[in-house]
Amino acid sequence: AQSVTQLGSHVSVSEGALVLLRCNYSSSVPPYLFWYVQYPNQGLQLLLKYTSAATLVKGINGFEAEFKKSETSFHLTKPSAHMSDAAEYFCAVSGSGTYKYIFGTGTRLKVLA
Amino acid sequence: DAGVIQSPRHEVTEMGQEVTLRCKPISGHDYLFWYRQTMMRGLELLIYFNNNVPIDDSGMPEDRFSAKMPNASFSTLKIQPSEPRDSAVYFCASRPRGQGHTEAFFGQGTRLTVV
Secondary structure (H helix, E strand, C coil), X not given: CCEEXXXXXXXXXXXXXXXXXXXXXXXXXXXXXXXEXXXXXXXXXXXXXXXXXXXXXXXXXXXXXXXXHHHCEEEEEEXXXXXXXXXXXXXXXXXXXXXXXXXXXXXXXXXXX | CCCCEEECXXXXXXXXXXXXXXXXXXXXXXXXXXXXXECCCEEEEEEEEECCEEEECCCCCXXXXXXXXXXXXXXXXXXXXXXHHHCEEEEEEXXXXXXXXXXXXXXXXXXXXXX
């Protein structure tokens, strides 16, 4: 069985500050991990994905995430928040042999001026 | 490609009425997913198809919900009869083949309100 846990349903940061959104996963098979972003009234858009190549993954809009097997984590970071980063972020897990995504409950990011 | 296309974008219906949501996946994608998003339950996978065949419908909440994929370019999610608790945003997503590492592409969603 697979699952993801996102700690913190709401996160607020000041513009220019570090963004850290947490995701922990559980998987009985080697996982593939994804971060998606959802802007208001829109669908989900892929930010980045981990597919067992490099543990540090760079995505769009300056985001990156690091896969840490020992911690079963895949936290999303961005060095400097921008107002346009305000959105909801979802972590998801899939696995070899399965084509389903299991999504976390999401973290809503607010960026303060 | 125009991406995953869902229609309608918004649907308001009265309790007891039949509702049909539509999805056109990206051409060439083998997998199609239907998700429901609510504040209380987040994103829930309802059902997914592989090459037009339903593979896992364990997320379909009850018999009032049904989904079909008559061909590779079209899928429907039907609710009959609809209830106020079905109010949610319904997303369709498609994904190419390739084990578990390929990403899914989402449509813009259909916001359903049942009054």
